[in-house]
Amino acid sequence: MRLVIAEKPSVAMALASVIGARSRRDGFVEGNGYLVSWCVGHLVGLCDAADYDERYRKWNYDDLPIVPEKWKKKILEGTKKQFGILQTLMNRNDVTEVICGTDAGREGELIFRLAYEQAGCRKLVKRLWISSLEEKAIREGFQNLKDGSCYDDLYRSALCRAQADWLVGINASRLFSVLYNKNLKVGRVQTPTLAMIVERNQKVTNFKKEQYFEAHLFCRDLEAVSDRMNSLEEAEQLVKQCQGKRCQITRDEEQTKTVQPPKLYDLTTLQRDANRILGYTAQETLDTAQSLYEEKLITYPRTDSQYLSDDMEQTAEELAELLDGDLDFLELEDYEPAVDRTLNSSKVSDHHAIIPTSQIRLAGQKALKTKERNILYLIESRFLMATSRAYIYESHKCEVQCEGILFHMLSHRIRQEGFKAIERKMYLFFGKKLPEEIHQMAEIRLLEDYGPCRAEVQEKWTQPPRQFTEDTLLQAMERAGNEDLAEDTEKKGIGTPATRAGIIEKLISSGFVSRDKKNLVPTNDGNVLITILPDEIKSPAMTAQWEMQLNQIARGEADAGGFLQGIIRMLKELISRYSGVSEKQKEQFSHGTKKESLGSCPRCGRPVYEGQKNFYCSDRKCQFALWKNDRFFESQGKKMDAGTVKKLLAKGKIHYKDLHSQKTGRTYEATVVMADSGEGYVKFNLEFPQR
Numbered sequence: 083m084r085l086v087i088a089e090k091p092s093v094a095m096a097l098a099s100v101i102g103a104r105s106r107r108d109g110f111v112e113g114n115g116y117l118v119s120w121c122v123g124h125l126v127g128l129c130d131a132a133d134y135d136e137r138y139r140k141w142n143y144d145d146l147p148i149v150p151e152k153w154k155k156k157i158l159e160g161t162k163k164q165f166g167i168l169q170t171l172m173n174r175n176d177v178t179e180v181i182c183g184t185d186a187g188r189e190g191e192l193i194f195r196l197a198y199e200q201a202g203c204r205k206l207v208k209r210l211w212i213s214s215l216e217e218k219a220i221r222e223g224f225q226n227l228k229d230g231s232c233y234d235d236l237y238r239s240a241l242c243r244a245q246a247d248w249l250v251g252i253n254a255s256r257l258f259s260v261l262y263n264k265n266l267k268v269g270r271v272q273t274p275t276l277a278m279i280v281e282r283n284q285k286v287t288n289f290k291k292e293q294y295f296e297a298h299l300f301c302r303d304l305e306a307v308s309d310r311m312n313s314l315e316e317a318e319q320l321v322k323q324c325q326g327k328r329c330q331i332t333r334d335e336e337q338t339k340t341v342q343p344p345k346l347y348d349l350t351t352l353q354r355d356a357n358r359i360l361g362y363t364a365q366e367t368l369d370t371a372q373s374l375y376e377e378k379l380i381t382y383p384r385t386d387s388q389y390l391s392d393d394m395e396q397t398a399e400e401l402a403e404l405l406d407g408d409l410d411f412l413e414l415e416d417y418e419p420a421v422d423r424t425l426n427s428s429k430v431s432d433h434h435a436i437i438p439t440s441q442i443r444l445a446g447q448k449a450l451k452t453k454e455r456n457i458l459y460l461i462e463s464r465f466l467m468a469t470s471r472a473y474i475y476e477s478h479k480c481e482v483q484c485e486g487i488l489f490h491m492l493s494h495r496i497r498q499e500g501f502k503a504i505e506r507k508m509y510l511f512f513g514k515k516l517p518e519e520i521h522q523m524a525e526i527r528l529l530e531d532y533g534p535c536r537a538e539v540q541e542k543w544t545q546p547p548r549q550f551t552e553d554t555l556l557q558a559m560e561r562a563g564n565e566d567l568a569e570d571t572e573k574k575g576i577g578t579p580a581t582r583a584g585i586i587e588k589l590i591s592s593g594f595v596s597r598d599k600k601n602l603v604p605t606n607d608g609n610v611l612i613t614i615l616p617d618e619i620k621s622p623a624m625t626a627q628w629e630m631q632l633n634q635i636a637r638g639e640a641d642a643g644g645f646l647q648g649i650i651r652m653l654k655e656l657i658s659r660y661s662g663v664s665e666k667q668k669e670q671f672s673h674g675t676k677k678e679s680l681g682s683c684p685r686c687g688r689p690v691y692e693g694q695k696n697f698y699c700s701d702r703k704c705q706f707a708l709w710k711n712d713r714f715f716e717s718q719g720k721k722m723d724a725g726t727v728k729k730l731l732a733k734g735k736i737h738y739k740d741l742h743s744q745k746t747g748r749t750y751e752a753t754v755v756m757a758d759s760g761e762g763y764v765k766f767n768l769e770f771p772q773r
Contacts, residue, residue: 089184094120109167126196129154192240239636289546306489328533329484345388346435349579364583384580385433471500549601563626681731
């Protein structure tokens with residue numbers, strides 16, 4: 083009997099159906115010589131500090147650093163039943179082989195290995211490594227099982243990452259919490275990410291905008307602009323000279339430019355596009371992509387590759403044929419797929435890029451949940467763009483003379499629209515504004531008179547850098563530490579494609595970062611925390627270096643023990659350097675906290691503020707609160723965030739066109755009305771539009 087262990091029940095069922103295990107039991111499925119069971123995420127984790135010594139329940143400076151001589155693990159609360167089922171199955175006399183079928187990545191390997199070791203199992207392990215839950219991929223995966231020892235280095239890297247996070251999180255959090263008399267969560271990856279957000283916010287805050295003026299010249303499809311001027315009078319005088327006069331294009335620098343199609347999606351680029359185009363958070367995109375993967379509609383989403391392996395040429399060609407003309411929002415013209423540019427085995431590590439599966443032929447995409455449908459449309463469109471022709475255009479950098487005054491004009495003319503035709507239709511489908519395009523003239527005619535011209539002054543201001551959105555923060559996290567690296571050097575980055583979304587959510591739930599529409603901005607506590615922390619803890623470049631070392635450990639090119647010893651040395655030096663702070667320094671976290679009122683309390687009229695877990699009335703006796711994990715909103719596929727609370731407090735209701743019922747799976751339009759009785763929990767009712 084062979085025991086297959088998946089990461090989630092849904093994946094276990096997909097595997098079981100293919101290998102013929104169909105008899106349901108308590109916590110597993112049986113049949114055709116197989117037992118198929120599952121984890122529920124992590125079943126086993128590293129022990130807490132207090133599990134090593136009772137004195138660690140209290141946070142004291144003198145106890146630091148806390149470094150386990152021998153790492154202990156424990157079964158996590160809430161998963162004991164399923165772990166017990168797995169332990170029994172692994173140790174059954176008739177089980178001769180255990181097949182690791184958890185997600186094919188670093189974290190999936192850790193989930194299985196910890197459970198396997200905790201169960202005291204010593205049986206032969208095989209590894210199932212697949213990128214799709216399609217029947218064909220599963221069958222091929224079972225036909226090509228590898229010995230579990232082939233992934234020992236991946237496990238060492240995963241365990242090393244968990245231990246490093248434990249060491250930094252436990253010791254640095256306790257050190258600075260004790261010093262500043264405030265519960266401060268410090269993390270190996272989340273703190274450098276916070277530092278990036280704080281630095282960007284400081285640049286925005288400290289930016290001093292400067293006014294300037296431009297003269298613009300218009301004539302038919304010609305639009306030219308002057309050099310910048312600091313004086314309004316100078317700009318008005320220039321406009322006066324050119325108003326109603328004629329002009330000539332005196333110089334035209336023409337270049338033919340080619341923009342190659344975008345690469346296929348990895349998880350980070352998918353999250354970035356979903357944030358920019360659809361407004362989805364990175365976590366929402368990851369959760370949705372995971373759901374599509376489990377529904378067999380896309381390949382494995384937690385990938386950092388934007389290519390397919392060379393042996394997938396036929397798969398790519400079949401997919402191109404399937405998608406051509408099959409998408410109701412795209413009517414493709416002159417689409418001649420060139421899948422070869424998406425193939426490069428040397429740039430595929432654990433998993434290839436995210437692409438749709440052939441299962442979409444059978445799926446009713448319109449019946450999917452709104453987010454699932456939108457993410458699938460993005461992935462389908464991206465595949466079509468990646469296999470389309472290049473975008474080719476003429477770039478014209480022109481000089482325009484009017485009354486002896488020099489103006490400038492940029493123009494272009496499209497020679498081949500290529501993938502841009504698909505991109506344009508995709509944006510229009512989502513009802514979004516197209517990315518900016520350069521002014522296009524029908525024809526550039528040198529030394530020919532244009533006129534009479536219209537001239538006007540335009541007031542302009544220099545623009546500050548933009549706050550991070552999840553789109554731009556993900557990009558910055560991916561590129562962290564790469565500034566001084568050559569093109570062919572291994573890139574660093576902080577976090578991994580699979581963990582970056584969770585890092586952002588942790589910063590928000592910890593109260594260090596808040597969402598301002600699409601922007602991510604630090605709170606006062608976030609600003610102060612980065613001010614007091616040393617570079618060893620907050621440096622994105624150093625954390626990126628650590629991440630690169632973990633990747634080297636996964637490939638057997640670096641030693642896990644040496645990596646952890648380096649972390650321990652850094653922590654010991656840090657603790658000896660920070661032995662105490664002044665009372666004035668401790669007060670930093672209580673000063674400068676300016677909370678924004680989200681509106682007036684419907685019970686007493688006092689301001690309502692955002693807390694860590696809820697939105698509360700400033701008069702604590704009032705007890706009015708709206709909870710961030712409100713079950714009603716979650717059941718409708720919505721979040722109780724600051725924007726929602728502002729609308730509820732202002733109008734008492736909020737209208738949605740895309741509520742989603744978890745019970746029925748139906749998407750519908752309705753108005754959520756706040757029904758507050760004046761005491762206890764706030765309730766909500768639904769009002770449906772009259773037809």
